[in-house]
Amino acid sequence: MTTVTGGCTFTLSQLETLEAESVHIFREVAGEFERPVILFSGGKDSIVMLHLAMKAFRPAPVPFPLLHVDTGHNFPEVIEYRDRTVARHDLRLHVAHVQDFIDDGRLRERPDGTRNPLQTVPLLDAIESNRFDAVFGGGRRDEEKARAKERVFSLRDAFGTWDPRRQRPELWSLYNGRHAPGEHVRVFPLSNWTELDVWQYIERESIELPGIYYAHRRDVFARNGMWLTAGDWGGPKDHETVQRRLIRYRTVGDMSCTGAVDSHAATIADVITEIAASRLTERGATRADDKMSEAAMEDRKREGYF
Known part of the structure; x- marks a missing residue:
């Protein structure tokens, strides 16, 4: 991206352009919403997303809490990293435990043992109970074809469901965060990043994983x-x-x-x-x-x- 400032022309690299876009998205959400939250699992995309959030508001602390939907079957190394990161940066962390929903009967274990599909109910419960109106996720369009159709600001109805027909155009990087009471918006600051971009940024910023x-x-x-x-x-x-x-x-x-x-x-x-x-x-x-x-x-x- 080429920019002209004070008569001088300079060109941003691919990573600088992506970083600027993501920082803009974080600041846009801070200005439009009352109770945003960042999904943070300790995976590489959520780690990069948190790093960008800290850059967006530095030297002030990140103004949003973190939310992790814990399946109970996570890698111990990732949970240790999550907790260490939260302590190091003095962040607020909400944890929604899938096991709690299994114990009280709201969810039932799958025959194959996988709990990833069981995350939806705890996620929606945490969003509703904490009245989060914007939820940052680390999804990228290059990951999977359903995510390729996703907007940066993805409107979800009062039941948390996604309807592609209700998604809004985002021409010129203008984001529409309007939503009715009970609805919320999923926000994807890394939408335009690729896996290779993420790793090159991790290298450039010396981000620990x-x-x-x-x-x-x-x-x-x-x-x-x-x-x-x-x-x-x-x-x-x-x-x-x-x-x-x-x-x-x-x-x-x-x-x-x-x-x-x-x-x-x-x-x-x-x-x-x-x-x-x-x-x-x-x-x-x-x-x-x-x-x-x-x-x-x-x-x-x-x-x-x-």
Whole structure:
């Protein structure tokens, strides 16, 4: 992007342009909404999103709390990173536990053990009970075809559902945050970023990530063409053999549906080289919950999921 200031012309790099857009989105939400919240799981996209929020309001603290929908089947390294980050930056964290909803009967365990599809009800409950009117998510359009149709400001009705016919045009980066009582808006500051952009920004900003994003040895087993982590969530079964392999994770979610990839990428530079050569998105390659049906993500978005 080329900008003229005081008669001088200068050009922003791709990362500088994306960063400026995201910072603008955070500030726009701060000016339009009363009770925004940032979804923060300890995954790379939410980490970059939080980093951008801190840049947007520095030297003041981030004016929004964080929200994590905890499935109970998360990677321990990611939960440790989440809690350490919250303590380091003196942030406010709301945690909605899927287990609480299972215990009181509002949700029922799935036969396959995965809890990612169970996150919708706790998420909507947390939004309603805390009266959040804007919810930041780290979704990107390059991840999955249902997310490719998403606006930066995504209107959700009083039931948290997404209707593509009610989405508004965003010409010239003008965002319309108007919503009726009970409705809220999902906001995606990383919409126009790619996985490669995210990693190049992590390198540029020297952002710390949980170690599972880099090559390490872990006990895994094969299921549906993916390497899954052994755990008490329901794997492995009797016929599934545990192997110790050198792997890393491209995306992080519930252990029961997030697959690892064989990798020797031990540094950020290694990961960038690996991603640049990949022909599969991280969700397409490693997320079992997206493979339940051709329209799995779209169906969950309509129910209120991100």
